C-alpha cells in the first residue's frame with residue numbers, strides 16, 4: 001500500500017444491545033424476502049470442502065451501491081464450529097486492525113429451518129459475535145447490510161465504495177467466518193448481482209453469468225478476500241500484456257466522469273504495457289497466472305495490493321500531469337507488491353487468520369523496497385521521467401533530514417506504529433514522524449543497490465537480489481526472516497548487511513546522505529525557482545516552501561509554523577487558513593502559491609488573505625527567497641543512478657543516463 005496521496009494543500013460501534021433475535025424479527029422488510037430470489041438454491045453451489053469442514057456461500061446484492069450506497073449480503077455458513085463467528089479484522093495490505101465492522105447496518109441470523117438465531121457481541125472484541133442457537137447448529141444463514149462510502153483512515157481500499165458510476169466491493173466487509181478456522185481452508189463460493197447493465201472486473205474467475213448476476217468459481221476464503229470487484233456503468237478493459245507464454249495483465253478502468261478523450265494518454269498506456277515485461281525482468285518472472293490493474297479515476301489517490309490484482313485510485317488531473325510523482329508510481333508500486341509483500345512477505349506478517357495480530361517490524365522491506373522498485377519501474381517503463389525520479393529523491397532526503405523526530409524514534413518504531421501514523425500529525429509531523437518506512441526504507445534499498453554494484457564492479461545489483469529472493473525462481477516459502485534476507489544479500493555480494501540494517505533500522509542516527517549521494521555523479525544544490533517554468537513550479541517541495549515562508553499546509557490550513565519564519569512574524573498561528581495570494585484564490589492548488597512566492601521579495605511582498613482565528617485579514621508577506629533543492633550533474637563522475645533506472649527489456653524505452661541531465665552547474669534542473 002503506498003502512502004495515501006496527501007495534497008500539499010492538501011463510540012461507538014453500531015450498538016446492537018443485548019441479543020439480536022427480536023430486532024431481526026421486528027425490522028425485516030417485506031422486500032428482503034425477495035432480495036435474493038435470483039440466487040435461489042445458491043447454497044447448493046457451495047464449493048467442495050472436506051467432510052465437516054467449514055464452507056461459505058455468499059450471495060451479494062450490489063444493486064443499491066450507486067443509489068443509497070448499501071450492499072446486501074446473504075451468507076450461508078456451514079461447519080462444526082459455528083457458535084463464535086468473527087468479522088475479518090486485520091486485512092492484508094492495510095497493516096491495520098481496520099476491518100470496518102462499524103459500517104454494518106444490519107445483521108440477522110437464522111438456522112437451516114429459518115428460526116432466528118440469537119447473537120451478542122463479544123464484550124471485549126467488537127469483531128467477534130457469539131451465537132445462542134436453540135439446538136445444535138450445522139449451518140447458519142447471515143443477512144448483512146453494509147454501509148458503503150464511510151471508510152476509516154486505514155480501511156480505505158479494503159472497504160466498499162461507490163458513486164452513481166462505479167463501485168468497489170471488498171468481500172471482507174460482507175461476511176463472518178468461524179473463529180479459529182484458517183481462511184485458507186474454508187471453501188468459498190461467491191455470487192454477485194450488479195446494477196442493471198453494469199460491467200465489472202475481478203481477479204476471481206467467473207463460473208457462470210446471467211444478465212445481471214455472476215457466480216464465481218469456488219476458491220478458499222483467503223483467495224476470495226484477495227480478489228475484490230471493481231464495477232461500473234462503463235468500464236474499459238485494456239490489455240497490457242496478452243495472455244501467452246507469459247501471464248496476461250489487464251488494465252480495467254472506471255471513471256467518475258464522462259469525458260471525450262481516453263482517461264489514459266496513449267503514451268502512458270504504452271508505458272504501462274511495458275510494465276509486465278520490465279517487472280518480469282526485475283524478478284525473473286511472475287507468480288500470478290493473470291493480473292488485473294483495477295483503476296478507478298476521480299476517487300482521490302490511494303492504492304492497495306493483492307496477489308493477482310491491484311486496487312488503484314487516482315484523480316484525472318494527476319493522471320494528466322506527467323510530473324506528479326505519486327500518480328506515476330502508483331500502479332507500478334501495487335504491481336511490485338505481487339512479489340514483494342504478497343507472494344513473499346516478512347514471516348511476522350504471515351498470520352494464519354485475519355484476527356491474529358501481525359508483527360510489522362519489517363515494513364521497511366515490505367513497503368520500503370516496494371517504494372523504491374515502484375518508482376524505478378515507473379522510470380524503466382517511461383511512466384516517469386528520470387528528472388522527476390531525482391526530484392522525488394531530493395524531496396525524500398530533505399524531508400527526512402529535517403524530521404527532528406528521527407532523533408528519538410527509530411525507523412523500526414515507525415513500522416511497529418504503522419497504522420497509528422497513517423494520518424499525518426496535523427500539528428507536528430516533524431516531531432512524531434509519519435510512515436517513514438516507505439521513504440527511508442526506499443533510501444536504504446537505494447544504498448543497498450549502490451553497494452552491491454560497487455562491491456561487484458557493476459556485475460551484480462538489486463535486480464539480482466530481487467530475482468533470488470522474491471522471484472519465482474527463488475525460495476517458494478511465502479514467509480522470510482530478517483536473517484534469511486541478510487543471507488540472501490550476502491549471496492549476491494559480501495557486505496556487513498546485518499550491521500547496515502541495525503544502524504539504519506534500529507538506531508537513531510543522522511540520515512546517511514553521503515551513502516545516498518556521494519560519488520553518485522550528482523550533488524544537491526539550491527537553485528532559484530523560475531516562476532515561469534511550470535516544471536520548476538511542480539518540483540518545489542513542501543520542504544522548499546517551508547524554507548521560504550516557514551509553514552506547512554493541510555488543506556489550506558497552516559500547520560507546523562516555524563516560530564521565526566515569515567508567516568509566524570505576521571502573528572498567524574497553527575489552524576489559521578490561507579485563502580488567497582495576490583488576489584488569486586488558492587483552493588487546493590499548491591502551484592498558485594509557489595508561483596506567487598517565486599516573484600515576491602522584501603521589496604515586492606505578496607498580498608495574502610487569511611482567516612486568523614476565524615476573522616478575515618489581508619496581510620503583506622515577505623518570503624525568504626524561494627529556492628528549489630535539486631540534484632545537479634557532476635560531470636567529473638559517472639551517473640551512478642543511471643544503471644538502476646535503465647530499462648531492462650530489449651526494445652523498451654531506454655533511459656538516458658546523463659543526457660537528460662543538466663550540464664555542470666546549471667541554474668535550474670530541467
Ligand SMILES: [Zn+2]
Pocket residue numbers: 001002003305333337367370
Ligand atoms: Zn505499498
